[in-house]
Amino acid sequence: MSSPPWDYIAKLVCIGDSGCGKSSLTIRLCEGRFSPQHDVTIGVEFGSRIVPVGPPHSKHSSKSSAADGGLPEPPRASPPQKHMKLSLWDTAGQETYKSVTRSYFRGASGALLVFDITRKSTFAHVTDWLNDLRAIADPDIVVILVGNKLDQAQPASEDDNDNAPNKREVTTQEATDWARRNGVLQYVETSAKSGENVEEAFMRVAERIFENINAGKYDLNDRRSGVKGPGPGGAKNVRLSADAGRGMTGGCC
Structure with a gap:
């Protein structure tokens, strides 16, 4: 089954400490699966997903003007649904590769700043990651804070071991407060394992980019803006970086 044509393509980067689940989030979005064993990302891996943005194409029912005896209003034509191709760049979180991953911040229109809610240290580092991002990327880059591994922070279900520990080390409130203080769009808690809120996190970024x-706010003819429109004749495979992606390219969409 072929993917729908896209109207825009946007470059998103996933950043944060190693082991927070950035690759698992990208695989979950692109391939709809969870990979419990994933090699440590070296440099950058790449994936993509086409998503609908903006008002959906819906039918409008005719409204009657019975009160004044008029005729029903003719149905209004809905604008066609727009689609955006998310070009996802999953960056390495290890300090060794930071000089490499920083170079991929350029030309990004959106970023998911990921930490592990079961490891306080990864949350302590999100300020450094955000500062690095804003020093290199466009000032208008859309950033969302993502607390991953929600499945390890919730109490076990009735069918599981009731004594399973809650491993949460970062509260929802303190992460929400941090996002508000630092001008980040929103805080979302996700589970790459169960898929909970994964699409929501990416879609919030996509919708704000569409707005x-x-x-x-973007020059759609300049790849440095992080957003491109389709070339002449419809959708094209446009790269937002001179370097070709590796890794998940073949498995997505």
């Missing part, structure tokens, strides 16, 4: 497109 920025409509507000004229």
